[in-house]
Amino acid sequence: MAEAGIDYAAVFQALPGAVALLTARLVFADANEAFLRQAGRAREQVVGRYLFDAFPGQPHDAAASGMRNLESSLRRVLAGGESDVMAVQRYDVESAPGRWEERYWSPVNAPVFGPDGQVVLVIHRVEEVTELIRTVGGPGADLRVGAELYSRLRELEEINRRLRRAHAREREVALALQRAMLPAPQQIPHHLIAVRYRPATVTLNVCGDWYDLVDLPGGDRIAVTVGDVVGHGLEAAGVMGQLRSALSATSRVAAGPAQALDALGRYAHSVDGAESATVVACFIDWDRHTITYSSAGHPPPVLLRADGAAVLLDDATDPPLDAHPEPGPRPQATVSFDAGDLLALYTDGLIERRGQDIDTGLDHLAQSLRRHCGATDPETVADTVLNDLLPADGVTDDTALVIVRL
Template structure:
């Protein structure tokens, strides 16, 4: 049997465990046969209905908080874009045949996101491990120990939930510190003589995947400016620290090197001594307004975009080499030159602007080119804002993004 012949809808229905799919609005989109059987619900009583309509909390027992805890877990998944493993929960499930009668059930849920092309959560996968019979078996005949065992299990569940909440708050603090550190390390926007330049940084909104991207602008002798962007693998405080070291090293190298390629060679050698710098990508450019040229070299980074006055976009991809630390031996990096006409625009960016899950990078590059064409008459400040607004999801960006727009 080939993959193309597999009926995944039938596979989902036949899964041996309880699995359901919910929309971000917490409406059941589907449920497999095992979920319906063990929940004591028909498909019509589940699919298309809100979670609280299918499984309301028992209004007569404040201790039955399973559904409320499940709602909190789903919100964590929607906010973070990451899976959430819950401790065992007690649910009071109302009988469909005898309304008003509630049965104690014990379920251990795992909730995971299904992400769309733009990185937003489009579905929630809700997998449940049914452990009711295990609890009853451990309680003994007649359930004489059920209340004591239940209390013990709930104590452990509360402890796990408290640990998860402390971890969540710690991660949130780390994210705030990392963002503050990055803001301190990145250069403040400043005029480059009479050249029009816009810089932007947008952190990820749904994960801790922030603080690895950087940009740099270097005013050089003559009528020249160096512009670079880079992306450190990793996230959080560690990535912010590595980013600061590499940005400073490339900035210094650009001031003394004989062009972008040599600057990246120096950076690559330095990166070997920095833990966490492996596989960093970067692109360095040298703009010469006297010769109307852009010299460039890339270490595994998405190509700069050169927007022409007529709306044509050339991606500068003729000097691309592997990321930092990808080769065991030092090899000179390539360098290429592109000519420009006054009024053209050079755009450097990191992969968060163009890359989407399960999408070829050429699709993202085409999307960027179309956006630049639409806004080719705008000043860099307005162009930067417009491109970010069009290409980044407003509330669900899964990667941070750096953007530099230079009017040539």
């Protein structure tokens, strides 16, 4: 249905929840049928009247604070322009002259802004929770005790909601920062390379996974690196950026990947949050058809040969960055390759699953590469590998993947 054809007044009246609209002067602008029915008031007793004339204080209980608390909440919404979820309030109902029944209500107040950005209306939604409070308090319990327990639960729910919103905002910023710092393969235009980054999907966390591609001097040579920073959010993304940039610079001047990681480890010693970060660096030389590599605690790259043999590049593995008080020289190893071979670098989010041995994940990766190695375009290989290895219901860790057609 087109928006212009919606009768919003009818929608408002049909809402199943009790909702009223208050002006900035706290006069009822409107109230839906559920609100009037729940309040036990006729429309003319509510609409157009000042809130506290329509619902005055409790004459049988001078100490009752429900309406004072409501006014404070509404004033906060008008002044600050933010919604306010109130604790449960007591407001008794006169069931017969001089006879009052104890009732409890759960109000939420939210602003409606005008074109100038000022609050022009307040949405006042209220739900009676007396029976729910009886259940929370237990048989025979004082309703006030149940109301206190219910209010604490509501406060915890609101705190959790605000934390989720703040975490989600941080995730968005961290993810944007992370993606901005990860290079596109176009900077290595003379070789077929695919890169992928997939954030975790079943948590709000953004981790510190990264990859990098660097053109090296001295012939047809590039450095491909993949790393993983421990931690989540903006801090991890910031540390990732520092380490990636440092390794990119050192790779251009280092004699090999071991020397580059040695320098990076010494730098990581001075970076808060770089503890236990892992990284693997591969220097690929197309003139010599060799891959020289070194790993700082990272899962091994996989070299898939044209005959389907999968070789784990795990002969030069050392502890993660900043694992020792005094960083030392790191090992490196060299392996040859033939034209048409495939090299895969990745982070542990691709192969590690709870309750599953890491060797199983490595076997799954090798099998997936074998099935799809016939595809000339590494973009196709990267997509199919992710589809094969990442569960359909999502993962709790980020994944970085680089596929190089050699």
